[in-house]
Amino acid sequence: MAKVHIWQQNPEPITDIVSEETADVVVLGAGIAGCIATQSVAESGASVICAEKFDKPSSHGTDVAAVNSIVQEREGVHVDPLEAARLIYQWSQQQANYNLIRIWADRSGEVVSHYVELAEQYGYTVRLNSWLTARADWYDLEEKYRMFRTAHLFEVPEGSDLKKERWNATYLVTVAYKDALKHGAKFMFNSPAVRLVKENGRVTGAIVKTDEGYKKLNAKNGVILATGGITDNDEMKECFCPISLRADKNENYPKGGNMGDGLVMGKWIGAAFSRCYPAPIIHPVNLSVLGPGMASSWLIVNRYGKRFMNETAFEPMITNARMTAPGNVAWTIWDSNYMEHFKAQEPDKFSALPENTPELVEKCVESGEYKKAETLEGLAEQIDVPADNLKATVERYNQIVRDGNDVDFGVPERFLSPCEQGPFYATKISAWLLSLPYGLHVDDNSQVCTEEDDPIPGLYAVGNVQGDYWANSYPVTCPGSSHGRSVTFGRLVGCALAQNKNIDGTDAM
Numbered sequence: 464m465a466k467v468h469i470w471q472q473n474p475e476p477i478t479d480i481v482s483e484e485t486a487d488v489v490v491l492g493a494g495i496a497g498c499i500a501t502q503s504v505a506e507s508g509a510s511v512i513c514a515e516k517f518d519k520p521s522s523h524g525t526d527v528a529a530v531n532s533i534v535q536e537r538e539g540v541h542v543d544p545l546e547a548a549r550l551i552y553q554w555s556q557q558q559a560n561y562n563l564i565r566i567w568a569d570r571s572g573e574v575v576s577h578y579v580e581l582a583e584q585y586g587y588t589v590r591l592n593s594w595l596t597a598r599a600d601w602y603d604l605e606e607k608y609r610m611f612r613t614a615h616l617f618e619v620p621e622g623s624d625l626k627k628e629r630w631n632a633t634y635l636v637t638v639a640y641k642d643a644l645k646h647g648a649k650f651m652f653n654s655p656a657v658r659l660v661k662e663n664g665r666v667t668g669a670i671v672k673t674d675e676g677y678k679k680l681n682a683k684n685g686v687i688l689a690t691g692g693i694t695d696n697d698e699m700k701e702c703f704c705p706i707s708l709r710a711d712k713n714e715n716y717p718k719g720g721n722m723g724d725g726l727v728m729g730k731w732i733g734a735a736f737s738r739c740y741p742a743p744i745i746h747p748v749n750l751s752v753l754g755p756g757m758a759s760s761w762l763i764v765n766r767y768g769k770r771f772m773n774e775t776a777f778e779p780m781i782t783n784a785r786m787t788a789p790g791n792v793a794w795t796i797w798d799s800n801y802m803e804h805f806k807a808q809e810p811d812k813f814s815a816l817p818e819n820t821p822e823l824v825e826k827c828v829e830s831g832e833y834k835k836a837e838t839l840e841g842l843a844e845q846i847d848v849p850a851d852n853l854k855a856t857v858e859r860y861n862q863i864v865r866d867g868n869d870v871d872f873g874v875p876e877r878f879l880s881p882c883e884q885g886p887f888y889a890t891k892i893s894a895w896l897l898s899l900p901y902g903l904h905v906d907d908n909s910q911v912c913t914e915e916d917d918p919i920p921g922l923y924a925v926g927n928v929q930g931d932y933w934a935n936s937y938p939v940t941c942p943g944s945s946h947g948r949s950v951t952f953g954r955l956v957g958c959a960l961a962q963n964k965n966i967d968g969t970d971a972m
């Protein structure tokens with residue numbers, strides 16, 4: 464008998480409510496999208512309560528994508544919003560809602576500029592990141608690999624308490640959180656939302672579980688769901704994105720935050736799930752010592768020692784190929800001239816590599832993360848692939864490099880580096896599931912909709928619980944895209960709902 468999932472069941476009603484509170488807007492989830500939404504409502508002069516499952520706001524990651532912000536203007540970078548939106552839309556095979564992408568492309572500049580100015584008041588600096596994830600000059604590559612300089616990096620001054628935080632996104636979330644408090648927002652931590660309240664066809668609030676019991680939060684204008692995606696929910700992954708179960712474990716953030724609660728609560732009151740297949744954010748964090756090694760292309764072989772993918776370092780392409788490879792394994796192979804190869808592939812970044820990179824590489828060999836052998840036969844033995852196959856693969860690959868024409872997989876010439884000079888190195892291609900955005904079906908106002916595409920009065924979704932935005936594969940065309948759309952829609956929906964309006968200026972229902 465087919466399993467009946469929790470989102471397909473009717474939940475038990477909750478009747479033992481210990482107290483009620485009312486605000487103009489209720490936000491569920493205090494991640495980047497929820498904090499920005501809460502701050503935006505409060506800054507707009509309306510009352511807001513944000514309920515969060517954990518004991519503080521959550522944040523991770525580095526880049527925040529925007530198109531034509533004041534930072535881009537200062538740095539002389541212009542991105543064509545039409546081109547950026549078109550490419551993201553194409554990545555979804557046109558499954559996504561183009562209008563949502565276009566709202567991000569057209570309005571993220573103004574939104575992120577607002578937070579840049581706010582952050583600067585707190586002593587931060589913001590610059591474009593072209594180091595780790597956003598390549599400096601990939602906008603002139605062919606469309607398949609094109610990358611725009613959209614990644615904004617928030618930095619705090621030396622001596623700031625926040626310096627100890629691992630992620631730059633935490634700096635932005637902290638600014639939003641502090642500013643929300645300053646404008647009178649109320650945060651309730653350790654208070655997971657367990658139900659949406661729907662009365663006479665309208666979502667009028669939510670029930671949250673606290674140490675004191677269940678509390679009902681009434682929302683005069685509407686509820687904004689910002690509960691994140693389904694990263695931590697294996698049952699949902701199996702149903703909606705099985706490939707993500709083949710990713711490696713990533714222990715980078717508090718587990719249990721992204722259980723798809725927003726989807727479940729939404730489904731229970733008649734919402735539909737996203738029309739799109741999910742687009743997992745899965746990055747290869749290999750060649751870790753080389754830092755942006757994931758931005759360089761090296762020969763990759765499968766467990767048979769054979770080349771099987773285009774190695775151009777466009778993250779989702781690498782990890783998708785790894786996760787569908789036999790045995791879910793792939794090896795990067797490189798030779799002892801890796802510093803030269805790296806310089807040829809990424810001249811802009813080379814100077815940022817630490818001087819002692821070779822020393823750090825040897826440390827990885829000592830730790831076992833990297834394998835090293837004088838000969839290809841020796842390397843093949845260490846990584847358990849047939850030596851004859853590996854030698855033949857390397858020979859053919861080196862011929863391709865000499866010809867400057869990858870007749871097998873079409874890697875652009877710039878990213879072809881020979882593998883000739885021993886000792887040789889290998890490391891497993893990793894596939895880290897950073898985040899699995901999957902959400903509710905929404906309209907152009909990010910208002911949650913039913914299966915019949917009718918907006919549900921009073922309910923909006925921002926961040927990873929907003930569906931219909933990407934499909935199939937996360938586009939790194941605009942680095943920082945996940946934070947970028949979280950911030951953009953968090954603000955646009957927050958500001959609009961504070962006035963009881965929709966993003967498009969119509970009255971909220």
Ligand SMILES: Cc1cc2nc3c(=O)[nH]c(=O)nc-3n(C[C@H](O)[C@H](O)[C@H](O)COP(=O)(O)OP(=O)(O)OC[C@H]3O[C@@H](n4cnc5c(N)ncnc54)[C@H](O)[C@@H]3O)c2cc1C
Nearest residue numbers: 492494495496516524525526656691720926927943945946
């Ligand atoms: C290591 C790492 C690096 C990353 N790097 C980048 C990057 O550089 N650029 C980029 O764009 N993206 C990056 N990402 C992805 C990005 O961080 C996420 O996609 C983004 O955080 C999504 O924001 P969100 O607010 O929608 O969800 P989340 O940040 O997941 O926040 C959701 C919040 O809702 C809370 N919540 C869940 N259920 C409930 C409930 N029932 N009631 C109340 N609260 C609830 C959660 O506890 C959480 O605090 C990275 C992710 C990771 C893990």
